Amino acid sequence: MIRQVELVERVLAYDPDADEDLLNRAYVFSMKAHGAQKRASGDPYFSHPLEVAAILTGFKLDTATIATALLHDTIEDTVATYEQIERAFGPDIAKLVDGVTKLSRLEVQSERNKQAENFRKLLLAMSNDIRVLLVKLADRLHNMRTLHHIKEVEKRRRIALETMEIYAPLAERIGMQEIKDELEDLSFGVLHPEARDSIMGRLEYLRGTDSRFVERIVDHLKRTLANAGIEAWVSGREKRPVSIWRKMQTKNVAFEQLSDIVAFRIVVKDVETCYRTLGVVHASYPTVPGRFKDYISTPKPNGYRSIHTAVLGPEGHRIEVQIRTTEMHEVAEVGVAAHWSYKQGEIGAEGQQYRWLRELLEILEQAEDPEEFLEHTKLTMFQDQVFCFTPKGDLFSLPRGATPVDFAYAVHSDVGDTCVGAKVNGRLVPLRSELKNGDQVEILRSKTQTPSPTWEGFVVTGKARSRIRRFIRNQQRGEYAALGRQIAQKAFKEAGESFTEKAIEAALKALKMKAVEDVYVALGDGNLTDRAMLAAIFPGRNIEQQPGAEKVVPLARARARQAKGSGSPVSIRGLIPGMAVHFAGCCHPLPGDRIVGIVATGRGVTIHTIDCDTLEQFADNPDRWLDVSWDRESDGTDRFTGRINTVVNNEPGALSALTTVIARYGANINNLRITNRSGDFFEMALDLEVKDVKHLTNIIAALRASPVISSVERARG
Missing domain, CATH: 3.30.70.260 (ACT domain)
Structure with missing residues (x-):
């Protein structure tokens, strides 16, 4: 465990003006607060915040961030309060500590829901100050390094999966490549231990058969560049096991077929020399087609800049070469931590490279629940990028497989909502077309256009999907409310009562609803029957239907009465005699399709194909499902x-x-x-x-x- 003096000396080594007294006070406060607490390993709990602070000194972070690392678990795991930290260390550090604190005391329905809520709070906190995320990543990194001390296998797997799905992508998004690589590798070892051991064994074998391979390639590259008058620092590094495994999965190839297991980096003084170096490399070695990427002219969203190319290098080996300046190399290794601009408050939700953070906040506003937010967030963070331009030359990065609709929502939510068409490189294309690197996209708009439910089937960005789903929810609510009002009016009339919203309003408490519109929506989507509504409005009264009125059959009894022959004008088995039948306009079921019936109060039954996406809306209402099938004895005369x-x-x-x-x-x-x-x-x-x-x-x-x-x-x- 690192000592107090050593921690302070590390900070002073890169920041001589650091507040030494603040660091010492934070050290003592945290040590006293955690007291005799122990970790799963048996070590004193205080060793954890101390190691987190030590990790962050490696990225040369400011004094406030190091102090936050020392204090980050005090509010959650000790009797210390936000007010105490604010009095002792000021409001800035108190806000940072609070931002890192997990919602461990939050009562939620499931572990997944808890994960979503925790991530939601982290997102809101880091949108105000990105240093919250830096501390959180270092916290997660140390927890992953000591994960083997946790005895429960399932708990280890859950933590590793959360790390792989959320924290590693977040580290990549802010350019913390070193942390991202280690988080992924540690998670990979927990989730796929046999695969990691196999790859590690093969790497060891390769090192044993040709231990000087990397050294020889580096020397050859250095000589080639020196002969061209280019001064450069050249290094070679093995790709991590998780990176090799992913490439084996995506390309469906064996380990032996991979020829770019080692990446070689060439670091030069300026951008001009980068392109000169590229020319020398391509002139000296045959290039591998389709493997050239210029991230200097079009940087990644996290600010990463470099030129990537693949060549048949010395000794005929296929190698990957990355060319960058010293400054680019520093950003590539430590990302946002390479800049001191957060001292002036310049790093936050503003700025081009943090567009993704603003988009996550927009998704947070659109999502219906925490789990939906987490789903869309993963969509936004996880996928490889393509770079597309507006007609004015503005650059937008999108996930691979993105469509013009995704591009429209990336420009602005209103542009997406009013999109009616798109031109890619001057030609009109279908909205479901897949965009490619370098495409120029022009969005055609109409004020009367609204998002189409069909868009959800092909968009790939979380922002687009959440916005479309929100529109569909609002549209459906309006339709259900209109239908529910009609059902309510009819029910009042059949019961011999005058329809009035005041009567419904008086029964809201009994119905456990907040507004009259909620009652209409529940009636419209079948979650509330007209009988139940009348019973709540007129308690104690026996509401009789008027003669000749259509009798509403409760679904439980309706199922018990299902007849073998439906008696309906269409050839479907399993229907209730006399029940109105509608064929869903979303999936257009045909004889030969597997089908299911969905019952809606006052509307009869709607027939859907078994794979219709609309059925997801009724997943929580199994009482509304009817087991139906086409009549095999149909003569085929129906159309x-x-x-x-x-x-x-x-x-x-x-x-x-x-x-x-x-x-x-x-x-x-x-x-x-x-x-x-x-x-x-x-x-x-x-x-x-x-x-x-x-x-x-x-x-x-x-x-x-x-x-x-x-x-x-x-x-x-």
Whole structure:
């Protein structure tokens, strides 16, 4: 365990003006507060904050951050209070300590929900001061280094998974590559111990068979650059086991097939020399196609700048080469900690490289619950980047696989909400098109446009998905409320009572709801029956239906009465006799599809395909599900609507070819809508009257064989 004097000396070594008295007071306060507490390893608990502070001295952080590291567990794990720390160390350090403190006393429904709430608080705290995150990462790093002392295997796995999914990506986002690498490697050892041991064993074998391999390559590169008059520092470093494992997984190759296990770094004096060095390397060694990336002209979101290339280097070895300046190298290793600008308060939620932090805060506002926030946050942090430009030249980084809709939401939420089309490199493209590095994207907008629920099926950014989901929730709530009001009015009329909202308002407490609109929404989505509403409004009264009124059958009794033959005008088994049947417009079920029925009070039953995304909305209401199936004895005379989406070449005779194929297979077009058009193609949605899913599949296969039709898919949303 590092001693007090040694810790202070480390800070003074890189910051002679550091507040030595503050560090000593923080050391003593923390040691007294933790007292005789012990860690799982048996060591004094105080050793943990001391080691966290020591980790941060390695990144040359300011005195306030080191003091925060010493104090970071005092509020959570001791009797010390926020007020005590504020009196002893001032409001700034007190806020930093509070920001790092976990919500361990928060009562939540599940471990996952607790994780989401903790991360939510951390995000809000670090948006005000990024140093909160620096302390938190060092805290997590020391906990991971000592994780083996925890006896429960499941607890170790849970902590490692949380580290891999949340803290390592956060470290990468602020450029703390060294911490990110170690966090991932430690987590990898817990989550996949056999894979890590196997890779480590193979690396040891390679070192044993050719121990001077890296040294020889470094010497050869140095001589090549020196002959060209370039002064450079060259080094080689093995990639970490987790990085090698990921490459084996993504490329589906064996360890022996990987040829860039070692990365070589060339550090030079300035940007001009970087590009001169690149020219020398490419002139001296054959390049590997598709492996060149220029992060100097287009830096990563975390500020990382470097040139990456792969060549067939000395002795015919395929090697990866990274070229950067000394300043770039420092930022690449320690990220935000390479700058002292946080002393002037310049690092926060502002600035281009912290755009992602502002987007996480926007997601926080849009998400319905903590778990949804965590899901969207992982989407935002996890994926590889592509870089795209606006027509004015502004650069935006997006996850790989992003679409123009993701780009629109990255520019601004309002741009995403009003997006009607997009031009990529001057050409109109479908909104679901995948963007590529260097694309110039122009978003076409309309004030009357609103987010389409279908967008959720192809967007990849958390910000876009959370915004679309919020719009869908609000839209559905409005629809449910309108329907629920109609159900309530009908229920009052059938009971012989005059409809009044005051009567409903008086029963809110009995119904356990906050507003009349909540009652309407519950009625509309089937979570509240009209009988239950009337019973709460008129307690003690026997509400009788008026003669001739449609009787509402409680779902529990309805299931008990399910008949083998439905008696409905459509060939479906498992329905209640006389129940109204609707086919869902979201998935357009056809005979041959596996189906399920969803009961809604006052609306009968809606038939969905078993894989319809809409069913997720009813996952918590199993009483509303009906087990139904198509009648196998149907004679096939009924016609059903199936929807297809197709892209047709914009050329004479294309539409005629489309309709001819459909007519030849005995189907009828009852609706055709052009969803997008350009100089080269038309996108259309067609509703076809078909016998069953096999009939539709045959039509799709025939359309795909037509040379004028670019693509055809069955619509699922």
